[in-house]
Amino acid sequence: MLFFNDVEKDLNVLLHNMQQIIFYLNKNKYNSIVKIKKTYCLIVSNRYGSTDNIELFNYINSAVTTYNNHKQYSVESSDASIAGICKSIDKSIYLSQYVTKDQFIGLPHANLLYCNDKKINLFFPQSFSINEINDLVNIADSAALNFDSRIVNTDSSAFEYFVDIKVIGNSLGWIGHQLSTYNCLSSCVVARDHNSMEKDFSYTVSRDFNDLDDPIFVGQNSARKSIAKLNSKKISTQVSPIIFSSDISYELFFCLMSAINGHVVYNKSTFLLNYLGKKIFPNWLNIFENPFLNKGLSSSLFDNEGVATVTRKIIKNGILKTWLLDTYSSNRLNMYNTGHAGAAYNWLVSASANTKFLKSFDDIIHSMYQGFFVTELLGDGFNIMTGEYSSGACGFWIEKGKIQYPVHEITISGNLLDIWKNIVCMADDINLKNKIQCSSLLIDKIQISGF
Structure with a gap:
């Protein structure tokens, strides 16, 4: 051993x-x-x-x-x-x-x-x-x-x-x-x-x-x-509120991570090219990057070029604050190297302190009242040039604030800028099993394609 x-x-x-x-x-x-x-x-x-x-x-x-x-x-x-x-x-x-x-x-x-x-x-x-x-x-x-x-x-x-x-x-x-x-x-x-x-x-x-x-x-x-998941049903095509469970909500922010990488920025191949310093999330949402978490799954003292990592605000009050740059991309953009050669680090997605937008999971189910609770995403349908997002999904249908039956064989789609801005609130069930630590999210409306 x-x-x-x-x-x-x-x-x-x-x-x-x-x-x-x-x-x-x-x-x-x-x-x-x-x-x-x-x-x-x-x-x-x-x-x-x-x-x-x-x-x-x-x-x-x-x-x-x-x-x-x-x-x-x-x-x-x-x-x-x-x-x-x-x-x-x-x-x-x-x-x-x-x-x-x-x-x-x-x-x-x-x-x-x-x-x-x-x-x-x-x-x-x-x-x-x-x-x-x-x-x-x-x-x-x-x-x-x-x-x-x-x-x-x-x-x-x-x-x-x-x-x-x-x-x-x-x-x-x-x-x-x-x-x-x-x-x-x-x-x-x-x-x-x-x-x-x-x-x-x-x-x-x-x-x-x-x-x-x-x-x-x-x-x-x-x-x-x-x-x-037994006896899953299909649902009709509609526009509906949805909840991304804490098991899969981090995937929405992986798209962000890809779209602010310095290499797609200097190549002008990202839909967020003109959004640095602009609001892309609700003003209560923040993302903090902390490379120094003890036991963190994506902690590191330095990047793949030896550049020291630092804590930084990725999103502050809904506003995009930084690109993720290594030596080459920072030189191309004439910007400061952020120490992101090879990877990003631990992202902590949170709501502003003392806000009404942070609730218990039961409360966000009740707040949605009727809609789709997504527990699994299938496939990768993210267009980094346009921000268009599409993914197969399964989960549960909610009626009157309660889970009614499992759902399968549907597709959810929309533009990420709309999806991000339509985040209504987040739960307190934060998932620590990923490099992006996020909880369940309630989104006001999204296109669901069913039968």
């Missing part, structure tokens, strides 16, 4: 290798960023109390990006040895001569690099035995199968454990590293009655194994969700 000493030893080796690689870069006067990542993984799945699959493996890869006279080239390899990475550097420099010059490429400014002034804890090593994990997964599987006689099959319950070692360095002499762990326990079962058969799943994720939900809850929740 995996022990902390293995990870610590590997980290020391990779840091030593990176120091030698930077020496090689400086000796040859190369400008480059080098990334090394090693991942350990343990996966155990179980069906009907028997082990279905066990995987225990690790893999490593390196990525080299060189900047040669305003020409950029990248090489990736599974060879993370000193000699292997130096070979990748030489290959990258050689091939870069065939690339077109671009005045905007280059390393980030040295004063933007992370300088060890903050700490976050994302690393919670755990030693497991196969028997312990088998027991954990079997508890979830058994809890689902024994929940109700209508649960007739299991699509397996599974546990996944990852440890990541990330080391980044560049020719400016900077080296940064980060250790992280990730745990996931899931259960998926099939429910059947005389008229229909449905399948659904439940899961729990965390950096720290001890923060996972109880396996009995995970199993029973997957059973409960599968049973609730």
